Amino acid sequence: MSLELKIQSLKLNEGENPVRKKAIIVAVAGNPNSGKSTLINAIAGTRLQVGNWPGVTVEKKTAVFEYEGRKIKLVDLPGTYSLSPYTQEEIIARDYLVHEKPDVIIDVVDATNLERNLYLTIQLLELGIPVVIALNIYDEAMKKGYKIDIKAMEKMLGVRVIPTIATKKSGLKELLKAITEIVDNPAIHIPKRLHYEEDFELAAASVESYIKTTYPHLAEKYPLRWFSFKLLEGDQHVLQEINLSENETFIKDIREHLKRSHGDDIESLMADERYAQASGLTHEVLKKPETRKIEMTEKIDRIVLNRFFGIPIFLAAMWLVFKLTFDVSGPFADWLDAMITGPFKRWAETILGFIHAPEWTVSLATDGIIAGVGFVIVFVPVIFAMMFFITFLEGSGYMARAAFVMDRLMHAIGLHGKSFIPMLLGFGCNVPAIYATRVLENPRDKALTALLIPLMSCGARLPVYVVFVGAFFPHNAGTVIWSLYVMGISLAILMGVIFKKTLFKGEAPVFIMELPPYRMPYFRSLMIHTWEKGKHFLIKAGTYILAVSIIVWFLLNLPWGVENKRDSYLGKMGQVIAPVLEPLGFGKWEAASSLVAGLIAKEIVVGTMGEIYVPKLEDKKEEKPSLTEDLKEIGTSLVSAAKDSIANIFSTFGIASLSSEESPEMKEERESLRNVIRKQFTPLTAYAFMSFVLLYMPCVVAAIALRQEFGTWKWYGIAFVYQMALAWIVAFMIYQGGKIIGLG
């Protein structure tokens, strides 16, 4: 796939070329906010495949498609401002370019911000790979009255420059055409050498010839000019890779000489030089209008980042995002749940009954597999909704503002301003919250945020509180539940500070962030990202979750035919664990077993308790609805779910009123559970138990989200251990402390 190979075979045969069957590899590079993803989405659309770069959590997008009979493979590099080796994104982009040697680089340049974008372009040109510039967001530049001399730009850089407006799909054909032209004739499309100051040119030239003679294998492996510059800069990443000492005498001498005559570190000098080139180029090709209009972004920011309004606006925006994420997806999740536990389960039972399947297989299929599938599927709407709103916040430019407003607060516990949003979503459900940590670029910020998210009391913990608070604190219900939320937040702050000083010791990542202009996100991009994430969750995470729920089914029901839950594997596990919980005030097998079952999802703690304490009344033989009735039910309830979803949007704005209906049976069941609990717990042990449920291990879906997002079980392991310890210690302190002051 190397360039030389391609040139050779092109020379061999101009017409029916076998190489043309091979995909043209096109790397897409560019600054963040240059409209790079929009451009890729516009070109590739649904052919886009989203994965991760090997070994890291950075997203990798690729697409293979045909253009005029040629196969083209687009590889999206992470958005970077530079190719220096300090961020994960930069290292990925540059390793790919240097080692994989794509056939062409598309450099997406924001036409409204030419100078800073050209700084990256200049570094790309040094790699000796043909480059084509997509001068993107061209319409906005025109609107601002910018005049860009494209011919002059092409001449000065020696590369093709194609104006594009990705959001309107304009210029894309020309871009693809330029790529095929370049591949057909790469030799004349090698970018120009831009000249550095004479001293640097001389130094680079002598390093080049030194490498060629002393290390010929390196000269073949790396683009020579780029390589020499990196050696001059003393680039640690490159030096490590080739196992060459910084003190290699020859190079050291040249570096010392440069330092003596220029009096600064060479890396900075090179950056200065590159910016000088970018600035010179910009001056040559760009004419700006004399008077500058006050721009929309400026006007919006005057309000949005205002000293007094900034925070209220931010909080209002966050409340809206939270409500929309969970309220819009909620009715669909309920609908899916009802469909799967209702008609689907009934159908499976009917079919299995018809073929006289043994009772345990029916139970496995319905309570294990179908319930498991249902369990995975109910998460899908919320993942979709979260992804949609997060992508919207990022694409619109507000995410950076949110980080700007919140950074002071979040920085205090060692987090980044952007951490606020994933943490907030955690109150709805930890699973989308963990996926939302992708807004954080730095791996340290991301990991720390994800570790603290499980301390945000999610919606699944609420049913546990409701049952216990109803049984013991009916008159202070609100205060008690509120105290648990506050406990979670306080412990997150405490753990944040502890982690900062232990697990994440050392220099905190810097906060140097662009505040990009506000832009309307491109709807197609939003949809593609949302769809990809939802699909990914369903397939990748779904498999794991299904497996775990089947295992739990076995635990609950085996040995087959146990009358008393105490004799099931789960009951036996509870009996083993109970003594550990004794000092916390709830060392009973019933409580312990419920906690084990809570691994699946914390609300299951209540369900399991119900099954253990309140043996179900004999199932009423209900009349089974016919297939047509079932189908009708599916359809009408979907319509009502959609209606509820829309109504919820309005109720978010306080127009409609939400009436949650609860069947009398559910109320009755909960009351009888409360009656038993009142005998088994005291107010003190109940509070200790609720605290334990709040804090102990993340549920299995959160665990899988952690695994998916970080590509390793490491962070789940850490979360599991610290949360278990924290839950035990806190419950211990509450129970023992309460006993001492006479609350027991």
Place this chain on the structure above:
Amino acid sequence: MNLSMLKPGEAGKITSISAIGPLKRRLMDMGVLVGEIVKVEKVAPLGDPIEVTIKNYNLSLRKKEAEGIEVEVVK
């Protein structure tokens, strides 16, 4: 005088950058270079970070990082 001391609306010319290593390189990659004019636009509602314009775009950084950027005030 360093960048963190400038008030919103004030501008300065960068005279030196005392940061080292990754932080310095990151600043330079973002166009924060000696000789560049930098204008403070806003301070975040909670007092940190700050927003500046440099090279025709908006950048935010924490005061701690701004302290390492020496400037002389320009009118």
